[in-house]
Amino acid sequence: MRQILTITLTLLAIFLFSPLMLLIAVCIYLEDRGSVFFLQERIGLREIPFKVYKFRTMRDGKVTGVGNILRKTGLDELAQLFNILLGDMNIVGPRPLTKYDIERLGWNQYKYMKRFSVKPGLTGLAQIYGGKGARVSKCFEFSYLKLQSLEMDLRIILVTFVINAFGKERIRRALWESLKLRKRNPNWNKWFKHFKRNSLAPIRENMESISNLSDEKLTALHRSLAIFQLGEAGEGRIAKQIDSVHIFGVNKAYRECIKLFVKEEGKHGRILALMVRSLGGKLLEHNWTESLFSFGRRLLGIRLKLLVLLAAEAVSVVFYKIFIRELPLSGMRAALIEITRDEEFHLRFHQEFFKIRIETNLHKIIFKLLWRSVTLLAFIVVVLDHHKSLMVFGISFSRTYQDYFKIVRSVEEEICNSRKDRIPEFVNTVLHLR
Numbered sequence: 001m002r003q004i005l006t007i008t009l010t011l012l013a014i015f016l017f018s019p020l021m022l023l024i025a026v027c028i029y030l031e032d033r034g035s036v037f038f039l040q041e042r043i044g045l046r047e048i049p050f051k052v053y054k055f056r057t058m059r060d061g062k063v064t065g066v067g068n069i070l071r072k073t074g075l076d077e078l079a080q081l082f083n084i085l086l087g088d089m090n091i092v093g094p095r096p097l098t099k100y101d102i103e104r105l106g107w108n109q110y111k112y113m114k115r116f117s118v119k120p121g122l123t124g125l126a127q128i129y130g131g132k133g134a135r136v137s138k139c140f141e142f143s144y145l146k147l148q149s150l151e152m153d154l155r156i157i158l159v160t161f162v163i164n165a166f167g168k169e170r171i172r173r174a175l176w177e178s179l180k181l182r183k184r185n186p187n188w189n190k191w192f193k194h195f196k197r198n199s200l201a202p203i204r205e206n207m208e209s210i211s212n213l214s215d216e217k218l219t220a221l222h223r224s225l226a227i228f229q230l231g232e233a234g235e236g237r238i239a240k241q242i243d244s245v246h247i248f249g250v251n252k253a254y255r256e257c258i259k260l261f262v263k264e265e266g267k268h269g270r271i272l273a274l275m276v277r278s279l280g281g282k283l284l285e286h287n288w289t290e291s292l293f294s295f296g297r298r299l300l301g302i303r304l305k306l307l308v309l310l311a312a313e314a315v316s317v318v319f320y321k322i323f324i325r326e327l328p329l330s331g332m333r334a335a336l337i338e339i340t341r342d343e344e345f346h347l348r349f350h351q352e353f354f355k356i357r358i359e360t361n362l363h364k365i366i367f368k369l370l371w372r373s374v375t376l377l378a379f380i381v382v383v384l385d386h387h388k389s390l391m392v393f394g395i396s397f398s399r400t401y402q403d404y405f406k407i408v409r410s411v412e413e414e415i416c417n418s419r420k421d422r423i424p425e426f427v428n429t430v431l432h433l434r
């Protein structure tokens with residue numbers, strides 16, 4: 001399929017550019033009566049050398065007049081269309097390097113093998129951004145290998161056209177600026193330190209039971225806490241999944257953060273288990289709300305999964321705060337306060353993930369729609385599950401809803417209104433490096 005598309009597009013390009021190529025050929029010939037093409041050895045698929053076609057730009061080691069123009073405009077590369085027809089190259093791919101380049105860059109090592117698992121390309125991510133040193137090119141080429149898709153290829157082809165039509169340098173500069181903007185990742189290292197610090201804090205072990213609460217309230221309390229305990233202990237999956245995800249903003253630091261985050265939730269689970277036991281309650285094995293939340297997380301892609309997680313954080317903050325208000329001063333109350341503070345940080349942590357994704361108004365609308373429906377659903381489910389506790393403690397439904405509404409809206413505000421500086425529209429629509 002890809003091969004057919006490549007050949008068709010190439011033939012189309014050759015047809016389109018044939019007058020131009022003919023003109024170039026005539027100019028080269030007229031200038032010094034030399035050969036039109038210049039063949040150079042490059043390393044291709046599976047490190048097999050092939051001869052790349054170029055329009056000749058030099059004579060006796062000097063750049064010719066026509067050659068100068070060809071080099072500036074990049075038109076000398078146009079002859080590589082024939083290499084695509086010959087099957088040596090693709091339209092989009094890593095740069096076709098010489099043996100000398102590969103040795104100089106040290107890419108002849110085994111760990112760079114993957115780079116030669118695809119044909120080199122006439123254009124590609126590294127070619128578009130152009131000459132920014134070995135490390136940057138490597139980053140582009142390997143991201144391309146990871147992100148490879150038809151859509152990506154078409155975007156790259158489109159950008160290549162735009163670059164050649166509107167001037168290499170100008171567009172390249174715009175691309176770089178936009179990339180720098182996008183590169184403004186959240187400071188995951190800061191979050192890593194935060195989680196690391198938290199993980200070192202010891203668990204409050206002795207959870208003396210609360211004496212001055214009625215039996216009814218105690219029963220309601222330990223049941224509610226047991227429900228939360230189950231939810232806290234069940235987030236493990238996401239850490240595994242985040243390892244195989246390649247989207248913008250998900251880097252090594254973020255993955256480490258998620259792992260620590262999951263551990264922290266596990267710690268909450270253990271603290272809550274201590275509370276439940278010291279209140280004389282039993283831990284739950286299953287619970288319908290927990291099943292529903294984890295079903296939601298399993299079903300959806302990583303973004304929606306994190307959205308469900310964010311909603312769960314918001315619900316838990318609201319409900320923990322309710323119980324904090326109702327509990328008398330005690331070790332248990334203090335522990336619950338600590339957990340709630342962690343949860344508020346979790347809210348902010350997950351907000352960062354969404355902040356960098358919401359750019360256009362359409363993004364905002366979609367996000368708001370999803371966020372409001374997911375949080376409403378989460379709220380209804382959790383209220384249904386805890387309605388007995390709410391009744392026993394005499395907490396009104398409307399008050400709970402108001403608290404919840406406040407958090408939901410503040411998260412939404414935070415996420416949607418955080419980025420005033422928008423990425424130049426053109427690059428945003430053309431080249432999504434997600």
Ligand SMILES: [Fe+2]
Nearest residue numbers: 232265268343
């Ligand atoms: Fe938690």
Ligand SMILES: [Fe+2]
Nearest residue numbers: 265313343346
């Ligand atoms: Fe949390």
